Amino acid sequence: MDHIYTINKDFDIPIYQQLVDAIQVAIKKGVLLSGQQLPTVQQLTNKLGIARGTIKRAYDELEYAGLIEKIQGRGTFVSYHPDNSGSRKERAMAAIGNLLDNLDGMGLTPNEINIFVNLKLRERFEKEANIKVVVVECNPENLSQISKQLRHIGGIDIYSYSLDDIKQYPYKLGENFDLIITTSSHAEYLESVVPAKNQIVRIALKPSTQCLSRIIKIGTGKKVGIIAYSKRFGELLFDTCRMYAENVTVHTPLICANETDVKAYLKNKDVILVPESYEKLLGTQTVDAIHKFGGETINCYYEMDEGSLLYLETKIKRLLDQKTI
Numbered sequence: 001m002d003h004i005y006t007i008n009k010d011f012d013i014p015i016y017q018q019l020v021d022a023i024q025v026a027i028k029k030g031v032l033l034s035g036q037q038l039p040t041v042q043q044l045t046n047k048l049g050i051a052r053g054t055i056k057r058a059y060d061e062l063e064y065a066g067l068i069e070k071i072q073g074r075g076t077f078v079s080y081h082p083d084n085s086g087s088r089k090e091r092a093m094a095a096i097g098n099l100l101d102n103l104d105g106m107g108l109t110p111n112e113i114n115i116f117v118n119l120k121l122r123e124r125f126e127k128e129a130n131i132k133v134v135v136v137e138c139n140p141e142n143l144s145q146i147s148k149q150l151r152h153i154g155g156i157d158i159y160s161y162s163l164d165d166i167k168q169y170p171y172k173l174g175e176n177f178d179l180i181i182t183t184s185s186h187a188e189y190l191e192s193v194v195p196a197k198n199q200i201v202r203i204a205l206k207p208s209t210q211c212l213s214r215i216i217k218i219g220t221g222k223k224v225g226i227i228a229y230s231k232r233f234g235e236l237l238f239d240t241c242r243m244y245a246e247n248v249t250v251h252t253p254l255i256c257a258n259e260t261d262v263k264a265y266l267k268n269k270d271v272i273l274v275p276e277s278y279e280k281l282l283g284t285q286t287v288d289a290i291h292k293f294g295g296e297t298i299n300c301y302y303e304m305d306e307g308s309l310l311y312l313e314t315k316i317k318r319l320l321d322q323k324t325i
Contacts, residue, residue: 004031005039007048011169015050019058021171027067027080028175028195038068038076066095131156131319134173136182136190138163139230141275142205145301146181153313155320166190178319181312201315203308207240211276211300218245218271218296225269226253227262227290229281237273237300259285266293276301 004026007018026032039047044055059076062068069079103113133156137143140162147160161172163186170193173180177199182190184202191197207215218224224241228234234253241250254265266272266289276299279287290297304312 005044005047007050008169013169016054016058016061018171019044019055020061021174023058023062024065024067025171025193025195027078032078034078034080036078038078040075066091131178131316131323132159132176133157133179133181133316134159134161134177136161136163136166136173136180136186138186139232140281141229141233141277142183142302144277144280145303146203146205149303149309150181150312153316156316163189166193170194179312179315201312203312204305205302206305208301208303211273211298212240212244214298215241215273215300216244218248220247222248222270223268224248224250225265225272226251227257227265227272227274227278227282227286228253229256229275229278231255233275236302240300241273256282257286258283259289262286262289266290269293269295271296271298273298273300275299 004022005019006022007015009015011018013021023032023038032038038059041052041055041059044050045052048055059068059070063070067078067080068076070076100113103116108116133150135143135146135150135158137146137160143160143162147158150156150158159177166172167189173190173194175195180190180194180200181203182200183205187200187202190200194200218241222245224245226234226237226241228237231253234255238250238253241248248271251265251269254261257265262285272290272293272295274290274297275281278290278299282290
């Protein structure tokens with residue numbers, strides 16, 4: 001169980017929040033079970049070499065969220081129960097009772113409590129009206145295009161993370177997201193780190209019709225080069241070109257090169273394939289070299305296929321309908 005209680009002081013995420021995230025996910029995934037005792041504040045202080053106050057704050061946050069319980073003289077225990085165990089109504093009424101006791105202890109009148117609770121409810125529902133969607137992909141070229149394709153769907157807030165970001169800190173995919181969109185090749189990994197697997201939506205990508213039609217029309221005998229920001233996107237373009245462009249020579253992709261490399265690479269090429277958003281992704285010198293290229297430049301991108309997009313739109317509509325009920 002020691003692997004649960006780990007922190008990285010180099011992250012820009014507060015240490016207490018790293019502990020909260022790690023313990024919360026372990027509880028929700030069933031690694032830490034209801035009634036199981038957690039290490040004491042002093043034990044974690046000794047193990048992690050961080051201040052007692054930091055660990056106490058993490059435990060306070062978890063207790064406030066109803067995930068753990070501190071029992072005087074005995075220790076700290078997991079108190080979370082999945083929704084299908086016990087009575088949700090009883091737990092909800094108990095939580096509301098505790099809230100009312102705290103507000104009453106502040107000297108608020110019943111009318112004031114009613115006003116403040118209703119204000120907070122209105123604020124929360126207005127804030128959470130949109131569906132929160134996160135896109136996870138291994139290369140920034142596709143990540144940018146998927147997010148762009150989603151923008152026409154109303155009622156959603158879009159967040160984008162590279163797969164490397166998630167592998168470094170999986171807790172970024174917290175419970176505040178309604179849907180996690182990714183390709184099938186990454187879904188299995190994400191299912192291993194996300195407590196609610198039903199949040200994950202698998203999509204299929206295809207070359208855009210525009211870039212594919214231009215690749216198909218590349219003339220016989222042409223020498224084709226590929227410049228990409230990421231290795232994976234370069235590989236995708238290479239495979240697409242080999243599949244659809246007949247009787248051409250496709251050279252190994254050049255990945256995020258400097259100007260000297262680009263000039264040497266472009267020499268004797270007739271056609272180059274580049275990401276559609278290459279001017280935002282590549283360095284100024286590389287962009288200038290592409291602009292000065294005398295042959296044909298094909299801007300390429302991949303997009304969700306029609307089936308994936310239709311399924312996603314339907315799922316988002318259902319979630320929005322549920323929020324308005």
